[in-house]
Amino acid sequence: MRYLNSIGEYFLMLKGVFGRMTKRSVLKELIFKEIDQLIIGSLGIVAFLSFFIGGVVALQTALNLNNPLIPKTLIAFAARQSIILEFSPTFISIIMAGKVGSFITSSIGSMRVTEQIDALEVMGVNSLNYLIFPKIIAMLTYPFVIALSMFLGIVGAYSAAVLGGFVGAEEFIEGLQTDFEGFQLFYAFFKTFLFALILATIPAYHGYYMTGGSLEVGKASTTSFVWTSVVIIVTNYIVTQLLLS
Amino acid sequence: MIEIKNLKKRFGDEEILKGIDFVFETGKTNLVIGQSGSGKSVLLKCMLGLFTPEEGTIEYDGNSYSDFTDEEKRALRQEIGMLFQGGALFDSMTVEENVMFPLRMFTKKRKKDLHERVNEVLKRVNLEDSAKKFPSEISGGMQKRVAIARAIVNKPKYLFCDEPNSGLDPHTATIIDNLIHDITVEYDITTVIITHDMNSLLEIGENIAFLKDGVLAWKGDKTQIFKTDDKTVTDFVYTSDLFKKVREAQNQGL
Numbered sequence: 001m002r003y004l005n006s007i008g009e010y011f012l013m014l015k016g017v018f019g020r021m022t023k024r025s026v027l028k029e030l031i032f033k034e035i036d037q038l039i040i041g042s043l044g045i046v047a048f049l050s051f052f053i054g055g056v057v058a059l060q061t062a063l064n065l066n067n068p069l070i071p072k073t074l075i076a077f078a079a080r081q082s083i084i085l086e087f088s089p090t091f092i093s094i095i096m097a098g099k100v101g102s103f104i105t106s107s108i109g110s111m112r113v114t115e116q117i118d119a120l121e122v123m124g125v126n127s128l129n130y131l132i133f134p135k136i137i138a139m140l141t142y143p144f145v146i147a148l149s150m151f152l153g154i155v156g157a158y159s160a161a162v163l164g165g166f167v168g169a170e171e172f173i174e175g176l177q178t179d180f181e182g183f184q185l186f187y188a189f190f191k192t193f194l195f196a197l198i199l200a201t202i203p204a205y206h207g208y209y210m211t212g213g214s215l216e217v218g219k220a221s222t223t224s225f226v227w228t229s230v231v232i233i234v235t236n237y238i239v240t241q242l243l244l245s
Numbered sequence: 246m247i248e249i250k251n252l253k254k255r256f257g258d259e260e261i262l263k264g265i266d267f268v269f270e271t272g273k274t275n276l277v278i279g280q281s282g283s284g285k286s287v288l289l290k291c292m293l294g295l296f297t298p299e300e301g302t303i304e305y306d307g308n309s310y311s312d313f314t315d316e317e318k319r320a321l322r323q324e325i326g327m328l329f330q331g332g333a334l335f336d337s338m339t340v341e342e343n344v345m346f347p348l349r350m351f352t353k354k355r356k357k358d359l360h361e362r363v364n365e366v367l368k369r370v371n372l373e374d375s376a377k378k379f380p381s382e383i384s385g386g387m388q389k390r391v392a393i394a395r396a397i398v399n400k401p402k403y404l405f406c407d408e409p410n411s412g413l414d415p416h417t418a419t420i421i422d423n424l425i426h427d428i429t430v431e432y433d434i435t436t437v438i439i440t441h442d443m444n445s446l447l448e449i450g451e452n453i454a455f456l457k458d459g460v461l462a463w464k465g466d467k468t469q470i471f472k473t474d475d476k477t478v479t480d481f482v483y484t485s486d487l488f489k490k491v492r493e494a495q496n497q498g499l
Contacts (some may be wrong), residue, residue: 023350110336119333122405123347124322150293 016128017136017201027134034138038100041146044221045099048093050083050149053091054156057082061165072167076175079157081184086220088149089188093195096142097228101203105224108207117208119140133206142196143189150188154189175195195232202228246273247292247403252301254287260286262285263459264301271435274426274449277437280455280481288456289407292437293327294318296448302346306356323351326396326434328406332388334380340367340391341376348400358417366394370424384419390424397428406438410445415466422448443488446470 021027061078111117120127131146154176161167167175206224210216247269254262261284269275277285290296292303294310303310304415313321334343336385344363348354353480354362367373370390396404408426410418420434426449438445446453450467455478463470463478470482471491483489 026349114331115329115333116335116338118295119327119335120321121295122325122327123350124319125350227261 006205009209010201012130013128013205013208014201016126016205017132019129020126022126022130022133029133030130031137033135034142036062037103038135038138039141041147042099043148045095046145046149047152049095050088050092051156051159054079054083054153055160056104057087058157058161058166059151059164062161062164066152071175072171073178074176075161075167076157076172076177077104079161080176082189083141083149083157084150084184085154088153089192089195092146092149093192093199095231096145096199096231097203097225097232099143100199101140101224101228102221104203105207105210105221106217108132108204109210109220110214112208112210113213114216124234131208132201135200135204137195139196140193140198143192144208146189171219173181187239187243188219190243191236194235198228199236202231218220246306247437248304248307249288249292250302250304251287251370252291252298254284254291254296254298256382258416261300262291265454265456265459265461267454267461267464269435269464270452272430272433273451274304274429274436274438275452275454276438276440276446276450277454277456278446278481279462280441283456284459285456286407286442288440289405289437293325293405293491294322323347323399324402326395326399326401326404328392328404330407330408331379332385332392334391334395335386336380339376339380340372340378340383343380344394344398345392346395351399366398367429369392369397385412386419386421387418388416389413389421393421393424393428393451400432402434404434404436406436406440408440409438410440410442410444415444418442418444419448425449426451427443443482446482457481458464 024031049192052194058079059098066076107140109132117127117131118131158169159171161168162172172218203221204223206227207217210220247268249269251262251494252262252265265284265288279285279286287296291298294397299420310318323435331358334491334493335346338346341360341363344366345359348359352359364373364376367376372387372390375387375391376410380391383391404425409421409425413421424444425436425438428434438449440446446467450470451463453463453467454461455470457464457477463473463475465473471476472478
C-alpha cells in the first residue's frame, strides 16, 4: 500500500512540475546552471570510466579468444555491442544514479530541511516547477553524455586491442562495422532518454517529499539511489523486450 | 488587519486548533505565544495557506481567504513577507540575490531598479556591506536580517515571523525584535510573530494571543500580561527565575 501511495505521489509531483511555470528569464538561468552541475560536471567521470571499461571489454574478449577459427574481428564486434547496447546507456546511468541522483536528492532534501521549499511556496512560487523542471530539461542533454561515453568506450577498446597487439587496426575497424544496424543506436538512445527522465525525477521525488533532519537527507539519498537503479534496470528489461526481441 | 474566526484544524483524530478567534492589528507587532505543541505553528501555517482549516475563516482586510480564487491566493502571497525560524535563505545565492529573489520572480523592473531597491532594503537592515557574501559566510543574526530584508523587499502588507529569535544571543535578539517592530510601524503592516521568547514579549508585545492546547487562553498586551493573575498565563510567563523576580519586585511596588 505504501508503495502504491508513493507511486501516486510521484505522478502527482510530475503533474505539479508541469503546472504553473516559473518566469522564463529565471528558468533559463536555472536550466543552464543545472546543465553545468548535472551534465558538464559528470563528463570527467563518464569519460574516465568509459575509456577504461571499453579497454577492459576488449582485453577480456581478446584473452578469452582461444579458438583460431574465430576471427579477431570479434574483439571489436563484441566491444561495440557491449558498449553501445548496454554499458554506455545502462551502466553509466546506474553510475549517474549514484552521482547525479544523490546530488539531486540531497540538494532538494537540504532545501526541505532548511525550510527553503516552504519559503518558495509562501512567496507564491510553484516550488516543484522551480526546482525540478530545470533538472528535467537539463537531463534532456544526457544522451550527449552517453554518445561521448560510447565514443570513448570504443576508443578505449581500440587502444587496448590494437595498441596491446591483440588485433590489427584494419581488423578492428572491420569488426566495428560488422553487422552494424542503425536501429541499435535508436534503441540505445531511446532508452537513454527514458533513463534521463528517471534520473531527474526519482531522486527529485525522494528529496522533495523527505521529512526529518540532516540524517534523513543522507538516508533519502541512499534510498533514491536504490530506487533509481531498480527502475532503470526494470525499464531496461522492458524496453529491450519490446524493441529487440 | 487579519481576523481569524472560530478556526479549527485537526490531524486525524487529534484536534490541534479548537476554535480560535483573534484580530491581528495593522501597524502593531502581534505576538502568538504558547508552549510547544500549543498550536502556534499550525495556526501560522493555516494563515499562510499551507494548511486548510476544517472550520472557521481567515480574513485579510475583510476578505475571506477561503473565498479567494487561485489567482487571488497567489496575489495575496505576493503581499506576504515571511521570516522563517532558520532564515530559510537560499544557500546557493548571495545575500543580494536572496533579497532580490522575490522582485525577480514577480516584478518586471529593470535590473538597475532591482539593485536600487535591494540596496535600499539592505541599508535598512544595516547589511549593505554584506551584499556579495553567501549566507554561510555571515552570522546567524545577520542571516535573520537578510531574511527580514527579503521579506520586506516587495513591500508586503503582512509580515509573518516564526520564532525570529531562536538561536540568537539576547543582544542580537533584541536588535531583531526592534527591527521587526520599527519596520511594522514604518511600513504600516500587519505583523504576526510566533514566539516563546519572553524578552520579545517585553520588547514588542503590543497585541498578544496566548494559546494553550489549541485554545486562545488569554489576549492582551505586554503591560497586561505581567499584571494578570490568570494561572495558565502566569505558569507560562513566570517559568524562569528572572521573571519570577520581576514579578516579586512588581508586587513589592519596586
